[in-house]
Amino acid sequence: MRYEGYAFNDVFDGGKASGSINISCEGIQFYNDQGECHLPLAGLKLEVGGASNRIVFMSHPSVEGWKFYTSDKSILQDQIIQQNAHLRNQVQGLKKKKHLGIIITLLVLGLFVGSMGFLWLLKDSMVHAAAEQIPVEWEQKLGDTAFEQFTAGKRLLTDEGLHKQLEELLRPLRAVADNERFNYKFHIIEDSTLNAAAFPGGNMIIHTGLITTLETPEQLLGVLGHEMAHVNLRHSMRALINTAGVYIVADAMVGGIGALSAVILNGGSQLLTLKNSRVHEKEADEVSWEYLVDAGIDPRGLIGSFEIMEKSTPELAKEHAEILDFVSTHPALSARITYLQEKWDLLSDKERFKPVEFDYKKFQKDIRANLEERPVSEEEPQKGNGKEEGNEN
16 A cells, blocks of 8 residues: 655655655555665564654664655554554554553643642742741832822821820730831721721721721721731732742742742732732631730620621612722621631630720711811812912912
């Protein structure tokens, strides 16, 4: 039978030529208009090679310098080859070799996928280790950039009296939660949604809507303890690092933060879109609970704040076009309430928690009064002497 193919030999221009391969009982013959060659069947050697082993090579030790090949693999099923026991055994061996190659490829692929899966399972631990390699100065700069971008165009309440009251409230919580690496700064922002947020390095924002909706100082301290835990646990940094490839994270884990530096130093805007994972939320719940207990603050305040947020969500969502930030970034409130209630039930010496001595009603009243006092730059222009005066800055 005849097959299209090629032959290697120095008699051809460039050492190779196309032609026809013919199989007969006498042997395998290659021929074209430049010449021909005959390989005996006895002692013929068959091989496969090329991309994906798609090419069949034929050679014979007694005919030096010649090799035939064809991409038509049906040649291996030719009746004359199959009737020759020596050649048929070679074909069977080539099939086994092919199957072995497939098995090896699948094993290598399986090992690769398995190693990637193993790295993925370890990724959170790797991210945590990588975060520890990030200089605090980088974290502070990143947090300041994100804070400035978030608050641009928003009104911050800077009344000294309000911040004195806030610092008075925070004193026992700061005593146990302050971290020497971070400089905590608390900012009150005019926004009716229930939200508080922490930025890397220690900038904290509290929405006026959160302060005026919560009912007790313990509830506000519970939320703020939760946010301080996020900072101390470096959750924002870990979330940002988690966006990098696993190999970049693995490299940073052992101190090679060069590839990771671009992710960190240019991540200010990205931080504003990242959400805390359920794992991070549970960690923050656990740590903030410890802060409250260590500070002698009734930790049920954290439970109460979650309950109010959960109940307020449907009502407030109708009033505001945007979804409630705190609720949307803190998943499964009901499950967390149940979990924290179980922690309270197991807590001993509950009598040691005394009400926080702080006039929360006055604080809320002062917040509302401050909101009603618009800054001079926002007031309507005053008219006088028949002329309009420009806004004062």
